[in-house]
Amino acid sequence: MSTSLAILYFLLRLSGRLPLRLLHGLGALLGQLFWWSGSQLRHHTEVNLALVNTQFDASQRQATARRTLRETGKSITEIAKIWGAGPETALALVREVDGEELFQAAQASGRGLIVAAPHLGCWELLNFWLCSRTDLAIVYRPPRNPALEPLLVKARGALKPEQVRAEGAGVRTLYKRLQAGGTVGILPDQQPKQGDGEFAPFFGVPALTMVLVSRLAQRTGATVLFAFAERLPRGGGYRIRFRAAPAEIGAENLHTAVSALNQGVEACVRLAFEQYQWHYKRFQFRPDPHEPNPYWRG
Numbered sequence: 011m012s013t014s015l016a017i018l019y020f021l022l023r024l025s026g027r028l029p030l031r032l033l034h035g036l037g038a039l040l041g042q043l044f045w046w047s048g049s050q051l052r053h054h055t056e057v058n059l060a061l062v063n064t065q066f067d068a069s070q071r072q073a074t075a076r077r078t079l080r081e082t083g084k085s086i087t088e089i090a091k092i093w094g095a096g097p098e099t100a101l102a103l104v105r106e107v108d109g110e111e112l113f114q115a116a117q118a119s120g121r122g123l124i125v126a127a128p129h130l131g132c133w134e135l136l137n138f139w140l141c142s143r144t145d146l147a148i149v150y151r152p153p154r155n156p157a158l159e160p161l162l163v164k165a166r167g168a169l170k171p172e173q174v175r176a177e178g179a180g181v182r183t184l185y186k187r188l189q190a191g192g193t194v195g196i197l198p199d200q201q202p203k204q205g206d207g208e209f210a211p212f213f214g215v216p217a218l219t220m221v222l223v224s225r226l227a228q229r230t231g232a233t234v235l236f237a238f239a240e241r242l243p244r245g246g247g248y249r250i251r252f253r254a255a256p257a258e259i260g261a262e263n264l265h266t267a268v269s270a271l272n273q274g275v276e277a278c279v280r281l282a283f284e285q286y287q288w289h290y291k292r293f294q295f296r297p298d299p300h301e302p303n304p305y306w307r308g
Contacts, residue, residue, distance in 0.1 A: 022165070026094020030103060031245025033087045041083030045076050051289040055079060057304050058288045062213035078284045084241060085132065085287070092134045093165040100138050105242060107139075109252030112235055117144060122188035122232030126198040126223055126255065128275045129287035130238040132248055133197065134166070139239070139250055140195060141169035147187050148195040149222075151176050171195075181222065188230040198223050198236075199275050201292060209297045210269040213276060218295040224267035227260035234259050236274045240282045253277055 025033075044051045055078055059071045066074070092100045107113075116123040125140060127133050140146050148171045152159050163173055172187075174180035174194075184194050200220060201207070207218045227234050234255035239248045258270035279286045291305050 022090055022094040024094070025090035026096070026099070028090065029245065030088065030091050030247070033091055034084045034241075034245045037084030037087035038080040039083065040086060041080035042076075044079045044083065051082060052079060053307065054289045054291055054305055055082075058290075058292060061215050061293060061304065064214075074284065075288075078286075078288050081241065081285045082287070082289055085285075088132055088241075089134060092132060092138070097138045097142070097168045100135055101142055103135070103247040104139060104239070104250055105247040107250040107252075109237075110250075112252045112254055113143075113237075116233040116235055117193070119233060120191040122191050122230050123193040124188065124223060124226055124232050124234045125193065125195045126234055126236045126271070126274060127195055128199045128236070128238060128278050129197060129290060130278055131241050131282055131285045132239040135239040135248055136237055136250065137166060137171065137195065138169060140193070140237075141171050144193045145172075146193050146195055147172040147174050147184060149174050149176050149180065149184065149197070151200065176200075176222070184226060185230060188226060188232045194226075196223055198271055199287075199290075199292070201290075201294065204295050208264055208268045210265060210272050212272045212292065215293055216297050217272065217292050219268045219272055221264060221268055223271055224259060224261075224264065227255075228262065228267070231260075234274075236278050238278050238282070241285055251278070251281065 052075065055075045056071070059075055063071050063074065091103070127136050137148060148166070150162070150173055152175060153162060166173060172183070174183050187194055198220060201218055202220045204218065207220050209216045210219045211217070212219070223234065226232060236253045236255060237251065239250050242248060253274065255274045256270035258266050259274065261267040261270065293304055
C-alpha cells in the first residue's frame with residue numbers, strides 16, 4: 011500500500027474512535043449539503059424516486075429524497091466506525107438479528123449459501139457479521155481508481171474473507187465454493203455491463219439486472235438468502251435482517267429468475283426504504299437503446 015493510502019487508512023482508524031451517534035450526525039449534515047448544493051447525488055436520487063414512487067406527488071417525493079440523502083451521508087461517515095474501529099468494535103454495534111434461524115438452517119443444510127446483500131443500510135458491517143460466523147467469499151468490483159483497491163481489500167479483509175473479483179476466474183471460484191457447501195456474498199443490485207445482464211422489473215421499472223446470482227443458484231442448488239444491516243435511529247446501532255429469496259430465483263427461465271432476484275431486493279428495501287442507495291444510476295441502461303438516459307440533465 012502506498013504512503014498516501016497508508017495515511018488515509020491511519021485517518022480512517024483515527025476517526026473510528028468517534029461515537030457512532032456523532033458520525034451519523036455528521037453524515038446527516040453531509041446529506042443536507044448534498045441537497046442544498048443541488049449535487050449529482052440529489053439529481054440521481056430525485057430521478058429514481060420519480061420513476062419508482064409514482065403514487066406520490068412531487069412534494070412527497072422531495073421530502074423522501076431529503077431524508078434519503080441524509081441516510082446517504084450516514085452511509086459515508088459510518089465507514090469510519092466500521093472499517094476504522096476494527097471488527098470487534100463494529101460487531102458490538104449489532105443490537106439484534108432478525109431471521110437468524112434462516113441463516114443457521116442454510117448453513118446446516120450443507121447445500122451452499124448465497125447471501126444476496128443489496129446496497130441497503132450498512133453492507134460493510136454485514137460483511138463483518140457473516141465473516142464472524144462462517145468462512146466467506148465476497149464478490150467485489152475493482153474501483154475505477156486502481157490505486158484505491160489495496161485500501162478496500164485491507165479494510166474489508168480484517169476477518170480474512172476470500173475477496174473475489176467479479177470476473178471469469180473469480181466466478182469459477184464461487185462455483186467451487188458453493189459446490190463444496192460454502193458461503194458467498196454478492197451485491198445483487200450492482201448494475202452489470204451492458205450486454206452482460208437481463209432486463210427485469212425493479213419497482214415496476216425495467217432495470218438491467220445481474221444474472222450471476224440466478225446462474226449460481228441454478229447450477230449449484232445453493233440456498234439464496236437476502237440480508238442487510240439496518241441502521242437504527244439516533245446512532246443506536248444496527249439490526250441484521252435475513253429474508254428468504256423468492257422460490258423462482260433459481261428458475262431455468264432466466265427472465266423469471268432475475269425478476270425474482272429484483273423482487274427479493276424490493277422486499278428488503280421496503281423494510282428500510284430511505285436507507286437504500288437511491289443515488290445509484292440503476293436505470294441508466296434502457297431496453298430500447300433509443301430511449302434517453304433518464305439521468306441526463308436537459
